[in-house]
Each structure stands twice: as C-alpha cells, then as structure tokens.
Amino acid sequence: MSGSREAILGAIRKNHVQSERARPPVPLFDQAAPSDLREMFQKSLERMGGKMLTPDAVDPMAPVRQAIVKPGPVVSCVPEFQGDMQITPQTKPTDIAPVEYAVLRAAFGVAETGSLCFTEKQLHVNTTGFLPQHLVILLDPAQIVYNLHNAYQRPEWTQAHYAVFQSGPSATADIEGVLVHGAQGVRSLSVLFHPVS
Amino acid sequence: MKVGLFVPCYVDMFHPETGIATLELLERFGLSVEYPVDQTCCGQPMTNTGCEREAAKTEELFVRNFEKYDYVVTPSGSCTNQVRNNMTAIDQTDAVKHVRSRTYELVEFLHDVLKIDAFPWAEFPHRVALHNNCNTLRNLRIASMSERREESFSKPKALLKMVRGIEFADLTRPDECCGFGGTFSVFEEGVSAKMGQDKVTDQLKSGAEYVTSSDSSCMMHQEGCARRMGANLKYIHIAQILNGARA
Amino acid sequence: MTAELHEELTDPHADPHADQLDHGAASSRPLKSRISEPQPRGAKIRGNRPVDQSEAANRFMAATEHEAMHDARLWDLRQKRDKEMHGIEEWEELRNLASGIKEHTLSKLDYYLELFEKNATANGIKVHWAKDGAEHNAIVLEILRSKGVERLIKSKSMLTEECGFREFMAHNNVEVIETDLGERIQQLDDEAPSHVVVPAVHKLRTDVASVFAKTIGSDPDNADAHYLTECQREATRPLILSAQAGMTGGNFVVAETGTFVVCTNEGNADLSANTPPLHIASIGIEKLIPGLDDLAVFIRLLSRSALGSPITQYTSHFRGPREGGEMHVVLVDNGRSERLGMEKFWPGLKCIRCGACMNTCPVFRRSGGLSYGATYAGPIGLIIDPTFNVHKYRNLPYSSTMNGSCTNVCPVKINIHEQIADWRKTLAGDGEISPVKKVMMKAAGEVLASPVVYRASLPLGRSALRHLPHFMLYNKLNTWGRKRDIPETPKQTFNEWYRKNRKQQGEGEKS
Numbered sequence: 001m002s003g004s005r006e007a008i009l010g011a012i013r014k015n016h017v018q019s020e021r022a023r024p025p026v027p028l029f030d031q032a033a034p035s036d037l038r039e040m041f042q043k044s045l046e047r048m049g050g051k052m053l054t055p056d057a058v059d060p061m062a063p064v065r066q067a068i069v070k071p072g073p074v075v076s077c078v079p080e081f082q083g084d085m086q087i088t089p090q091t092k093p094t095d096i097a098p099v100e101y102a103v104l105r106a107a108f109g110v111a112e113t114g115s116l117c118f119t120e121k122q123l124h125v126n127t128t129g130f131l132p133q134h135l136v137i138l139l140d141p142a143q144i145v146y147n148l149h150n151a152y153q154r155p156e157w158t159q160a161h162y163a164v165f166q167s168g169p170s171a172t173a174d175i176e177g178v179l180v181h182g183a184q185g186v187r188s189l190s191v192l193f194h195p196v197s
Numbered sequence: 198m199k200v201g202l203f204v205p206c207y208v209d210m211f212h213p214e215t216g217i218a219t220l221e222l223l224e225r226f227g228l229s230v231e232y233p234v235d236q237t238c239c240g241q242p243m244t245n246t247g248c249e250r251e252a253a254k255t256e257e258l259f260v261r262n263f264e265k266y267d268y269v270v271t272p273s274g275s276c277t278n279q280v281r282n283n284m285t286a287i288d289q290t291d292a293v294k295h296v297r298s299r300t301y302e303l304v305e306f307l308h309d310v311l312k313i314d315a316f317p318w319a320e321f322p323h324r325v326a327l328h329n330n331c332n333t334l335r336n337l338r339i340a341s342m343s344e345r346r347e348e349s350f351s352k353p354k355a356l357l358k359m360v361r362g363i364e365f366a367d368l369t370r371p372d373e374c375c376g377f378g379g380t381f382s383v384f385e386e387g388v389s390a391k392m393g394q395d396k397v398t399d400q401l402k403s404g405a406e407y408v409t410s411s412d413s414s415c416m417m418h419q420e421g422c423a424r425r426m427g428a429n430l431k432y433i434h435i436a437q438i439l440n441g442a443r444a
Numbered sequence: 445m446t447a448e449l450h451e452e453l454t455d456p457h458a459d460p461h462a463d464q465l466d467h468g469a470a471s472s473r474p475l476k477s478r479i480s481e482p483q484p485r486g487a488k489i490r491g492n493r494p495v496d497q498s499e500a501a502n503r504f505m506a507a508t509e510h511e512a513m514h515d516a517r518l519w520d521l522r523q524k525r526d527k528e529m530h531g532i533e534e535w536e537e538l539r540n541l542a543s544g545i546k547e548h549t550l551s552k553l554d555y556y557l558e559l560f561e562k563n564a565t566a567n568g569i570k571v572h573w574a575k576d577g578a579e580h581n582a583i584v585l586e587i588l589r590s591k592g593v594e595r596l597i598k599s600k601s602m603l604t605e606e607c608g609f610r611e612f613m614a615h616n617n618v619e620v621i622e623t624d625l626g627e628r629i630q631q632l633d634d635e636a637p638s639h640v641v642v643p644a645v646h647k648l649r650t651d652v653a654s655v656f657a658k659t660i661g662s663d664p665d666n667a668d669a670h671y672l673t674e675c676q677r678e679a680t681r682p683l684i685l686s687a688q689a690g691m692t693g694g695n696f697v698v699a700e701t702g703t704f705v706v707c708t709n710e711g712n713a714d715l716s717a718n719t720p721p722l723h724i725a726s727i728g729i730e731k732l733i734p735g736l737d738d739l740a741v742f743i744r745l746l747s748r749s750a751l752g753s754p755i756t757q758y759t760s761h762f763r764g765p766r767e768g769g770e771m772h773v774v775l776v777d778n779g780r781s782e783r784l785g786m787e788k789f790w791p792g793l794k795c796i797r798c799g800a801c802m803n804t805c806p807v808f809r810r811s812g813g814l815s816y817g818a819t820y821a822g823p824i825g826l827i828i829d830p831t832f833n834v835h836k837y838r839n840l841p842y843s844s845t846m847n848g849s850c851t852n853v854c855p856v857k858i859n860i861h862e863q864i865a866d867w868r869k870t871l872a873g874d875g876e877i878s879p880v881k882k883v884m885m886k887a888a889g890e891v892l893a894s895p896v897v898y899r900a901s902l903p904l905g906r907s908a909l910r911h912l913p914h915f916m917l918y919n920k921l922n923t924w925g926r927k928r929d930i931p932e933t934p935k936q937t938f939n940e941w942y943r944k945n946r947k948q949q950g951e952g953e954k955s
Contacts, residue, residue, distance in 0.1 A: 005573035008729065008777045012554045015785025020551045024544040026737040029534050044754065048467045093719050094685050112744075113755040126718040126766055130711045148744050148755075152736040158701055161567065161764035162718070167755045168467060170711040174626035174642060176649045177471030177517050178669035179464070183625050184677060184684075185711025185758065209938045210902060211931040216938035220946075232942050235895040242892075245846070247868025247877065248885035254893030283865070331847035335861075343526060344804065344852035346535040370519070374806045378845025383923045384881065385843060387502040390927035391511075391810050392845075421928030 026149065033146035037111040038193060041144050044114030045191060048168030049181055053136075053192040060194060064103060067136050067190050072100025077124050078138055080197065087124045096125060099132040105196075106139045107156050107163075112147040115167040116191065119160035126162055130170070130185040138194040201266035202232040203259075203300070205239065205273045207413050208434075215413055215434040219272045219303055222440040225318070226311055230270075233262040240286065241279040245379040253286040256293075264292040268310065269300040272436050273412050274333025275379070277302040282336060302337060303436055304411045308352040315359055318441040322362030325438075326405035327353060328396075328419070330412035331374050339411070343372045353411055353435055360438055366405035373399075377418035393422035401428055411435045467753045468709040469642050471520045472527075477513050480650035480667075484510060486635070486814025492836050494878075497843045500815035501807075504646075514646055515809040521642075522803045524752020525853065532748070542745055543857035545738045546794035549699075550784065556699040556732045557775065563702025564773060567764035572774045577607030580776045584609070584691070584724055585616055587772055591722055593618060593688040599706065599713035600624040601693030602640055602797055603728050605819045606778055606832075621683045623712035625676055632659040638813030638821065641750045641799040646812040690716035694727035694773075695796065696742055700735040703763045704773060707746060707756040714760050724772045725762070730780050730793040742796060745855040750798040783831050788866040792827050794856040801850035801860055807843055816840060823850035827863040830871070838876040841867035902937065 034040060042052045053063035061081050068074060075096065076083030081103045096102075104123065106116035116137055123129050145151050156163050170185030181187055200223060204216040216232075223230045239259055243252035259280070263269045271277055280300040287293060307313045329351075333339045340351035357363055376382070376392025383389075396419055400408055408430055410416050416432040423430045433442065466472040484507040487500040505511045529535045549556055561571045574580035580603075588596065596613065598620055604610070610631065613620045622631045626643035630636065633655045637643030644652065649667040657664035662675040692713045694704040704725055706713040717723045733739060747756045765771035784790050802808045802822035813821035818829040818837055826844055829837035841864050850860040871877050872885075891897050924930060936944075 004575045004579060004777075007575055008573055008775075008781055009554045009557065011777070011781035012557075012729075012784060015781055016551065016553075021544065021547040023548040023734060024541050026541055026545075026741055047465070047754065048757065049465055097681075097685055115755060115759070120766060127715070130714045130718070147740075149737070149740045152740045157703065157736055157761065157763075161762070161766060163761040163763070164714060165755065165759040166711075166757065167759070168757050171468040171470070171709045171757050172625045172673060173469035173471065173709075174624075174629065174644050175647075175652050175669040175672055176477060176513065177469065177475050177520065178649075179466070179468065179470035180670050180673040182677065183673060183710035183712070184623055184680065184715055204938045211934065213934055213936060213938035213941050217941060220942075232938075232946070234939060234943060237895055237898045238892040240892070243885045243889050245865075245868075246881055246885050247841075247865070247870075247872035248882070248889065249869050249872070251885045251889030253889075255889060258893055258895070331845065331849075335848035335852060342849075342852055344849055346529050346532075372849065374845045374847035374849070376806065376845060378847070380881075381842070381845045385498050385501075385807075386923035386926060387498055387505060388807050388810050388843075389845075391505050392806050393928065395515075417931055418928065421924070421931065424929035425927060 028149040030146045030150055037144040037146060038141050040111040041109050041114060044111060045168065046114070048114045049171060050114060050168040051188065051190040053190050055193055063192050064136050068101050070100055072133070073098055074101045074103065075099050075128060075132065076103040077122060077128060078103055078105045080138065080194070087128070091125050093125055093127040096127045096131040101134045101136060102128050102132040103136045104128065104138070106137050108143040108145060108151070108154060109139050110148060110151045110165065111144050113167050115165035117151070117156060117163060117165055119156050119163045121160065129164060129166065132186060134188045135186050135190070137189065137191045139191050140195045141193045142195065198228055199265070199267050200228050200230045201263045201269045202230050203236060203239070203263065203269055203271035203276065204232065205271060205276045205413065206237070207417055208272060211417060212413050212434065215272050215436055218434065218436040218440040218442065219270070222436055223270060226313065231266070236262045239276040239279045240284065241276060242380055244279060244283050244286070249286045256284050256287045260287070260293050260296050263296050267299065268306065269296060270303055270306045271300065272303045272434060273414065274302040274330045274337050274339060275412055275414060278332040278336045302333060302339070302411060304353045304356060305337060305339060307356060313356070316439050319359070319439055320361040320441070320443060321438045323406045323444070324364045324366050324404055325357070325407045325409050326366040326368055326400050326403050327357065328375065328408055328410040328415055329353065329372070330410060330415050333411060334372065356439060357435070366403035368399045368403050370399055375415050375419050377415045382418055389418070390422060393418050394426060397423045397426055397428050397430065400430055405430065407431045407433055409433050409435050409438055466524060468757060469751050471517060472524050473520065475513065475516055475520070477509050477648040477650065479509050480648060481507055481509050483507070483647060483651045484812065486812070487817030489817055492833070494836060494839050495817035497811065497815050497817065497839060500817065501811035504812040504815055505810055510646065510648060510812070511810060513648060514812055517645060518803045518809050521751055522853070525749055525800060525803070528748040528752050528754065538741055538745055539855055539857050541741045542855055543794060545733055545741060546856050549732050549734060550730065550790065550793055553729065553732060553784065556734060557729060560697055560699040560702055560732060563700065567702050568771065569702065569764055570772045572772060574774055574776045576778050580607045580726060580774055580778070581609055581612040583774050584726070585613070585618070587724060588618055588689055591688060593722065595619045595621065595683065595687040596689045596691055597621045597623055597684050597687040597716045597720065598691040599693065599708060599716045600627045600643065601726055602819065603693055603726050603776055605636060607776070621680065621687065623680060623684065623716055624708065624710060625673060628676060628680065629655060632656070636814065636819070639799055639802055640797045640820070646814060684715050684719055687720050689722040689724065690720045691724045691726065692717050694725050694731055695746065696733055696739055697727055697731045698736060698739055699732055701763060703761050705739065706760045706762070707758070709757045711758045714758055717760070717762065718766070721768065722770045723762070723765070724774065726774045726776060728780060729775050729777055746796060746798055749800040749853065749855040779831055786831070788870070789827060789831065789863060791858050792824070792863065794858050795824055796856055798855060800853040800855065804849045804853045806847065807845065811843070816843070823860045823864070827860060827867060830867055834871070834874070834876055838871050839878065841871065899939070
C-alpha cells in the first residue's frame, strides 16, 4: 500500500504539466448583511422545509412542549428542557433509534441557507441528529452568521471531529421530483429562537 | 472598406435569397462588396467531426479567397465561429490571422462595426420568434445567455427592433439548442430530430408566424422538422427582414 | 419564464398556482407521469466494443412517457438553478473563484494530499492510498474482514461505481446496502445510476413501484411517491441499525484541517457514518481543496448548481473518528494522476459532480443517462469516459451538438464543449473514429478544397437529395430525411445568380 502512495504522488509530480497557479483570496461577500439576521434565517429555514416556533415570553419552553405532539420517547440534550430518556456515556448510537423527538441546541445558524450547525458537543451521541423521527432545536439569535463564508470562520471546524449543517429535515425527490420529508433522517425540524440562559 | 462576402454552402444551394439579401443589404450602406466565386466552405464539417487534417485544404482555399479584403462578412454565425475560433488546421501565417480576425457574422458586423441605427426600408408586420444559433450565442456572444448571470442584451433583437411593424414571440426555452449541430444532424439523427421537433413545438406555442435567425443551418433543420410535422410556420433569414422583405 | 412544453405532465390533483416547497431535488411544479410503460434499458455493452449511445437513446425516446418526464424534470432543475443564480449577485465571481481554487490545488496536488494525510492522521483517521479500483476494493475488503463485517451501509458515491465496488463485495460475501433512495432503487433493480445526483431520474413512479413490489414487498398497484419512499425507509432502517460498517464518499477534502465533507439531502451519509462503529470513506484524489475559506465557495455553488436548492439538507464534516469509533479514508487515483498530465483534458479534474451539465444538456435530457453505457454520462462523461477506455467510449464525444450550455452552467468553469471538440480531434488523430465518419470527411475535405470539383458535384437535378451538402450526401441511409423534410432546391444557386447578375463587377474568377 505504501508502494501505491509513492506511485501516485510520483505520477502527480511527473504529470504536473500546468505551472503552479496562484491561490485566489476568497472575500466574505458580507457587505450587504443586515444587522438583525433573524428574519433572513427564518425565511431560509422555511424554504428548506424547516419550521419556526413562536417564542413565548412567559413560558419559554411552552413552544417546545407544544411542538411535541406524537407519543414516544423524547431525548433532550439541553438543560432548559427535560426529556424522558437520558443519554449517558454508555448510550450506543443505535440506542437512539426508538426516539420520537430530540431537543437540541445548535452551535450556530446560517442566515443565507437556514442551516443549523451541530457537533458532537451538542449531539452527545452523533446519531441524535438523525435517528429520531423529529427534531426541536434551540438557536441563540446572537449565534446566527450571515452567510457560509462567515460560517467557515467559526471555531467549531477545528475543534470538533464531527460537524454537520442541517438545513431543514431529511428530504428526497428521487421519485418523479415529488418532495418527501424523512427519506432516511428526521421527518421534521422545528427551531425556536432562545438565547443561552 | 472592401468587403468580401462569404456565402455558406447551405445558403448557396438552398437559400440563395439569403445570400442576395445579405449582398443587397451591405450595398445599401454604400459598401463595396465582392463575392469571390471560387469559394466553397469554411471547413466546419470536417473540423466539427474532429478531422482537422481533412479540413486543411479547404481552409487554405478560404484564406486565398478572402485575404485581400478588409472584412469578410457572412450570414452565418457558426461559419464565423469556425473561421475565427477553430481555423487551426493550417499554418497561422499573417494572411490567415488577418482573415480570422476580420471575419464577421452579418448581425455583429451591422451592430458592432457599421453601428447601424436605422433600416428605413424595412417593415415586417408579423409575429416573429428569434432563434440564435448556439455558436453565435455562446461563442460569438451575439446575445446574453440564460446560463450566465449577466446584463441582458441581444444584437439581433436590437436590429430587428428597428424594423417597422415587427412583433416578437417569446419561446419558453429560447437558448435551447435545436439539435442541428452540424454533422450531429446526420450521425445522431434520432436525438437531432427530436430536439428539432421540440423546438418547433415551442415555436408553435409561442404563436409565432415566422421564425428568424442569423443562421440558415439551424433553420434548415427546423424547417425540415416543421414541414414533416405539418406545422404552420415560416422560416426567414434575418438578412431578408433587414433588407426589406415583407413576407 | 416557465417551461410549459410538457404541461400535460402536470399532476391533475395538485394546484398549479399553490406555492410548493422545491428544496432538495424537488421539482418546482407538480409533475406526474400519465401512463406506465416498460422502462427502456441502457446501452448494450458488448465487451470492449464501442458503445452505441444513439441506439440506446433512440430506444429511450421511443418510450415517450419516460423521455417526456425525464426532459421536463431535468429542465425544471436547470430552471431552479437559474433562479438561485439570479439571487446571488456574486455568482460569476464565485464560479471564477471555484475554478481558480481547483486549478491552484491541482497544480500542487502532491503537496495538498500530503498535507491532508498529515492532518487527518494526527486526528486519528487512517489514510490509505489506492492506485486503481481493484486496489481500492481490496483495501476496503481487508478492513471489513479485520472487523468481521458482513453488512455494510453505504451512501452514494460515483467513485465506488467506477471501482465496481458492489459487484466485488457481492462476490466476497459482504452485503452492501445503498441508503440514498435513488441509488437504492437502482441497486434493487440491478441497474447503474443514470445521473450523478438523481440516480433514478430516468424511472417513472410506476417503474419504482414495480421494483419495490418485487424486492421489498410493497403494493405493486401503489405508485405514490410518499408511500414508496416510506416503504423504503421502513425496509432500510433495520439494516442501518444492524450494519457493522458504514461507507461514504467525499465531496470535498480540506487539506489544511484534515476534514472531508459529504453532502446529502436524505441524511443517509450521516447515518452510514455515525451508526456503525466503523466508517470508511472512498475519495478521489481530485477532491482536495486547500482550506475552509475555499470550502465556503464550493458549498455555496454545489447544490445551487445541481438542484437549484441553496444547500443540501445535510452538509457533514468529518475530521476524525468519534469516541470509540474507527475512521478510514481511501484516497483513490484510478487514472486521475494520468489525466493530470493531459494537456487538453486535465481541467476535467475540476469537476465537483454537481450534474448541472447533465440537466442542461439537450442530448442528455432526450437520451437518458444509461444510454452512455459508462459510469459518467452527459457532457462531463463525454470528456472523462474516454480517459478510462478510449476505444470503448470513442463514440461518446459525438453525442453532443457542442452547443456550449454545459460550459456555461459549470460551477467550476470546465470548458466542456471545447474539450468535446478536442476529444474528436484526438480520437480522429489516433484512428479511433468510425470508418463511416472517416471516409465521409476525407471525401468532403477533397471536394470542398476544389471549387471546380465542388461546383461539379452540385448539378441542378431532380433529386433534391443529391444537392445536400457533401457531408450529408455521403450517407446511404439518408438519415436526414427520416424525420425531416429535405429542403426544396431553388432554380439556381447563389453562385449562379451572382455570375449572372453581378459578374461584370465580380472579382475572384480564376478558372
């Protein structure tokens, strides 16, 4: 196998016919960013099939409770909300399979695409992001960035081993272009703006 | 300004009226236009098929015919593209470079070189769909293309707007290739014909009475499909409309 | 501007004016096939004989419902892509950047591969190198055997298609389960993907219903897309939970952070990677990019170009194994380092497999992806496939009108239509051209080089056919006239008119 490594690198060096091309600097393209990114995030999220929950000033977790309409185990990875199934250091990835709802906090959001970033830190067990049937997500509005260029300036990328943008629920349209949510991952994804307490 | 007129083989054989209109139109603007009678072809069929070597002698003949002119003008964008961008089978002498850089498709010659701002004699009281040949559109950049984020422009439309009474019919897929594609039309006949039929269907649905283009080759293919389909559409080269044809 | 060419395909029960969500691969308006008809199959493969794309394309078009749906569906994706493009002011700048970043990386590919290897290894990823598909398959099998893996769940990867991975694993008693719906449909139907992004786009819903009825026991009379998708989810979930290993491809590899990135709409790559304890990623060596700033450019372009959706539903970044897990990356060459040395064709390595060139290609939309008989179909296939096997794929560069739309939708600005022309030149130069074309062009070249012979070949006769330009004339089959009328021959050519009417002023007469 190490023979192949040298053979491949050797062939690349031999075949470098084109002279070295300069690496273009990438601008952030964020001059037009509005100061409040919530509205833009919401529009993008809805375009991607996600739902925004309406905040409740008196009872902040009421929208989360109301979003949980189907029976079944609820896992919570946030201190603000109590689930009925605990994730422990012994929890295996497949143990998440029976979960109906997972309540998570996103590391940050992206207004351009309505994306939510999760790493192993927010998920506790990585499959919490995909094996449950539904996700209810808390997002601190202060943690929304304007576009993907800004998003890739964040520290998560060099800290986490696993980081994912989820932009709406799992979707497919492989049969005649008909949109179906919940192809393999979650069937629905709802977001509540809720600052970190 | 001495102008050499190149009349592509299709036009020569099937649509002499397009060649005549091109010649008369250029003469209306006071140009001295000559048609070297020993001309044949630009070499495109061979180059298009990859047979560059086979194109060399035809390219040489083309240069011999046209090297003495200030401009070479032809009512075909795809032939212009061949000369300007693909005439590489022969040595790139000064004569070859001169001919390649001085060959213009009729519309761009009128629009960019002569900068014509009126066709007082032209009147075409019909509903017309405009077709741009793909080489003319995407290689000569005669109009903006739907694939790119760019300012919208169309040189043929800018000229046609100076024609009295003309009305434009909009196609749903204005930039879609009609399937002619040079030798593609015979080597890949099935897909070529299907694309042509779809193009004719789009033209019919636009309510067009006429289809016009600065390329005869695409229209020969489209007209062939339209006739077979029994479609009530007429095809006319843009040179004829600009030269004052009424129908 | 909306495509109305196929309005008859609209779902009669859907409200055509209602706003419908069109993210992911969804169509922007309701489309529905009206009838079921047998699905046309792809090109006939006969060993190393040149693939006849036209023959398969003609069979695809003969299945009119399939062709109409395929064309309408892919044209809709192209229109969705245009809409996204118009929403991004810096679109053309992003394309320039994407092209520039790829060219830069390819010009220092050895450096970036080593940088990635170093960073990934430091994060606990085991990096392997495979010079071809066979070595890739052997490496993966060895890893699987060392862990006693009998079932592997997998997300979509064109590279593993190149490697003949599924067949190889089947021979070695490893069950491979595709988890992308379209890819799963194709696997269950024992057919290759027909498109890099929407693998079953050539199938009607009734085709899928019949495949699923035979393989996963769905109701053969129920062709509802929601029902079929749900059946697949329910059938696949237990397989996902019981698999001992997961496999993904990689859309981008970030050298500076040692990260590889996988984009899906279904979340199936995340399930494949995160559910079993072992994750293997197969990645072509051309997927490298330098850093995260660069990644932003590609993530912004990929899904917008592919499907007209702002981003894929899932964009997953893997930088190291999770606690207690194991992660391997197999870097695969399979002809890429050789392609890097091809003066005209190396820019094909910039390709990010978005499929935009397929969606816009008028030939692809009428032919179906399986008509190309190769791993890569459509415009990008025409310029990549011959690098794998020049003889077998020598006809493919002719399956194009060279209209140039592909080049202009390409997010990394590959000069696809120019490369198609260059391939024709290369093939003809190397004798890899069909004898009919060669003879015809030789004859045409001789006739057109001589005004005398040329004029003599055009007598005004009764048969219009004889007056077709020479390259059409040499065509015993008269393919022009099958579906098209032959133009009427006027009484005189322009040349004759000129000689009669302008000869006195005319010039250039020598003979």
